[in-house]
Amino acid sequence: MDWRTYQKILLPDTPDFHKLDVYEKEGQGYQALRTVLTEEKWSRKAVVDEVKKANIRGRGGAGFNAGLKWSFMPPKQEGVPRYLAVNGDESEPGTCKDRRLFEYNPHTIIEGALIACYAMEMDAAYIYIRGEYADWIDMVQAAVDEAYAKGYAGKNIMGSGQNIDVFVHKGAGAYICGEETSLMESLEGKRPYPRSKPPFPAQVGLWGKPTTINNVETVGHVPHVIRNGADWYLGIGAQTFPGPMLYGISGHVQRPGVYEFPSGMLITDLIYKVAGGIRGGKKLKAVVPGGSSVPILRADMIEGITMDADSLRTVGTFVGTAGMCVLDEDTDIVKFLIRVSQFYDHESCGQCTPCREGTGWFVKMLKRIDSGEGSTRDLDTLLELCDTMEGRTVCALADAAAWPVRNTIIRFREDFEAKIKFKGAYAVA
Amino acid sequence: MEPVSYTFTESEIAEIQRHLSKYPDKRSAVMPALWIAQEKFGWLSEEAIKLVADTIDIPYAHVYGVASFYTMYFKEKVPEHLIEVCTCFTCGEMGGKEMLDYVKEKIGADARGFGKDGKIWARAAECLGACDTAPVCQITNRRYVHQLTKAKVDELIAKLEKGEEIPYERIPLTDQSIIDD
Numbered sequence: 001m002d003w004r005t006y007q008k009i010l011l012p013d014t015p016d017f018h019k020l021d022v023y024e025k026e027g028q029g030y031q032a033l034r035t036v037l038t039e040e041k042w043s044r045k046a047v048v049d050e051v052k053k054a055n056i057r058g059r060g061g062a063g064f065n066a067g068l069k070w071s072f073m074p075p076k077q078e079g080v081p082r083y084l085a086v087n088g089d090e091s092e093p094g095t096c097k098d099r100r101l102f103e104y105n106p107h108t109i110i111e112g113a114l115i116a117c118y119a120m121e122m123d124a125a126y127i128y129i130r131g132e133y134a135d136w137i138d139m140v141q142a143a144v145d146e147a148y149a150k151g152y153a154g155k156n157i158m159g160s161g162q163n164i165d166v167f168v169h170k171g172a173g174a175y176i177c178g179e180e181t182s183l184m185e186s187l188e189g190k191r192p193y194p195r196s197k198p199p200f201p202a203q204v205g206l207w208g209k210p211t212t213i214n215n216v217e218t219v220g221h222v223p224h225v226i227r228n229g230a231d232w233y234l235g236i237g238a239q240t241f242p243g244p245m246l247y248g249i250s251g252h253v254q255r256p257g258v259y260e261f262p263s264g265m266l267i268t269d270l271i272y273k274v275a276g277g278i279r280g281g282k283k284l285k286a287v288v289p290g291g292s293s294v295p296i297l298r299a300d301m302i303e304g305i306t307m308d309a310d311s312l313r314t315v316g317t318f319v320g321t322a323g324m325c326v327l328d329e330d331t332d333i334v335k336f337l338i339r340v341s342q343f344y345d346h347e348s349c350g351q352c353t354p355c356r357e358g359t360g361w362f363v364k365m366l367k368r369i370d371s372g373e374g375s376t377r378d379l380d381t382l383l384e385l386c387d388t389m390e391g392r393t394v395c396a397l398a399d400a401a402a403w404p405v406r407n408t409i410i411r412f413r414e415d416f417e418a419k420i421k422f423k424g425a426y427a428v429a
Numbered sequence: 430m431e432p433v434s435y436t437f438t439e440s441e442i443a444e445i446q447r448h449l450s451k452y453p454d455k456r457s458a459v460m461p462a463l464w465i466a467q468e469k470f471g472w473l474s475e476e477a478i479k480l481v482a483d484t485i486d487i488p489y490a491h492v493y494g495v496a497s498f499y500t501m502y503f504k505e506k507v508p509e510h511l512i513e514v515c516t517c518f519t520c521g522e523m524g525g526k527e528m529l530d531y532v533k534e535k536i537g538a539d540a541r542g543f544g545k546d547g548k549i550w551a552r553a554a555e556c557l558g559a560c561d562t563a564p565v566c567q568i569t570n571r572r573y574v575h576q577l578t579k580a581k582v583d584e585l586i587a588k589l590e591k592g593e594e595i596p597y598e599r600i601p602l603t604d605q606s607i608i609d610d
Contacts, residue, residue: 008605013602081453090558092556093517093518093555093560096559096560099558099559100602131499131501132557132570133558135571135572167451167452169451169460169461170460170464171460171499172463172499172500172501172502173499173502174498174499174500175556187452188457189454189455189458189487190456190491190494190495191495191498192498207454248560248561249561250560250563251519251523251563255603256560256561256562256563257561258561258603259603259605272609273609273610274608276607277609292556323560325518325519325560327522331522336521336522339517339518339521340518343517343518343555343556346555347555
């Protein structure tokens with residue numbers, strides 16, 4: 001399928017699509033839910049299998065097959081409630097896609113969540129949305145209220161005998177709550193310190209009960225998979241990372257925006273054809289393809305690279321959230337990295353020492369380099385510090401903080417060295 | 430100034446009860462209840478936190494622990510209006526830092542970011558999730574102002590000073606029809 005003729009699925013241009021009646025009329029809204037609840041062929045397992053076959057790669061950043069995650073839920077035990085947590089904490093810098101779904105297509109999230117709850121025999125879905133999105137939380141709540149009023153959520157949904165509640169939970173400003181176990185702690189009303197795994201959420205999740213956590217966009221894909229089948233979904237975009245993709249293109253481009261195209265687009269097409277190229281006729285310096293955590297790419301690394309896990313792996317980076325930040329030749333990459341590191345320093349929950357201390361050291365050492373007081377030895381110390389953080393903490397925030405530092409230093413070393421006054425000052429000792 | 434009475438009204442208690450009914454454990458209502466307290470009192474004082482703890486019937490220390498974790502709960506008395514300018518990642522590269530400096534200069538901010546007239550304060554925000562309309566700011570935990578310029582900041586501050594509401598700025602879906610081949 002050529003991306004030029006692609007018809008949008010997740011963010012259609014239909015006016016008032018966020019309203020239930022329009023969603024039903026123009027988007028076959030809640031038909032997929034009706035189908036799985038009423039048609040015999042859609043057993044719970046059949047839904048899980050179809051979603052698994054479609055290989056919806058988690059859109060929150062990890063890219064894990066959503067249906068496979070669903071299949072990890074243990075067999076239902078009578079009297080033991082089970083939960084779905086829908087992750088709308090969207091806080092990864094560079095990511096601005098979920099907010100568009102909340103505003104323009106909230107019902108696909110709700111319908112997807114309800115289908116997921118049916119498939120995994122869950123009692124309730126909690127849609128966790130970052131507190132900054134106060135206006136959008138109201139929009140999602142309004143959509144949930146509409147769904148309840150129509151009997152699409154709550155007791156005896158569509159006369160099927162299924163009871164599934166949908167609740168919206170408002171965060172209060174913490175990046176860490178986007179980490180799935182932290183999100184559960186936050187929902188439980190605790191300080192959101194991530195939990196050690198195992199036990200995994202499917203075994204011990206929300207309030208100690210079996211739980212699955214999916215990104216809002218991921219569950220938003222589900223009604224389309226049910227309606228059109230896994231084979232249809234597999235035919236969109238990249239073979240091993242299929243489906244529609246919301247590309248949040250920001251930074252020094254002519255036309256920043258949230259674009260919906262098939263996955264697996266060429267990065268160069270996205271920058272130059274879709275977003276109109278670099279503004280002011282400047283040259284490209286760097287691209288961060290999927291949110292601030294994923295390794296940065298130099299301009300000379302993107303030729304022929306597409307937005308899917310396999311292609312991006314060849315240049316040592318990830319799809320992440322497909323929130324792409326484009327930087328032009330005037331960018332001070334050291335200052336850029338300082339601000340990214342400040343973000344992780346601010347957002348580290350403080351539970352694990354390597355992350356709590358390491359994120360602060362990143363900022364201090366990078367600032368020293370930026371001020372011209374650094375030495376080449378500092379660059380090696382920073383890389384060593386990355387070694388002491390990656391994989392040594394409860395959650396992946398330390399990794400997310402270390403990857404930009406490690407890869408920016410390796411890929412733009414000359415930019416750092418240019419700021420170092422006493423080159424090799426310690427090298428002779 | 431009249432002393433603040435630290436009680437919830439009946440409707441506020443009903444609202445907290447409604448939140449309690451959403452979760453199997455009462456502790457989960459702590460965040461919504463803190464939101465209600467902050468809306469009411471403007472910030473979360475010791476008394477406000479105690480009120481939340483007593484209303485949900487959980488320990489003060491627990492509620493304090495939650496309140497003190499999150500950026501959006503104010504742990505000190507702050508001016509009525511907050512201009513939180515994103516300086517993170519994309520916004521930082523698109524002029525967000527300069528916009529924050531401009532806001533602070535305009536309101537005559539002290540080291541805490543509090544403006545001279547005591548009505549407005551400003552601080553840097555971490556990524557607000559509106560990178561495609563950078564630079565952005567958020568007003569007092571709600572409204573977003575997109576594609577900030579100095580003129581937009583001037584207008585914004587004038588509105589806040591006059592006590593006018595900041596309207597919701599709707600960003601249409603991205604126009605995908607233009608393709609540069």
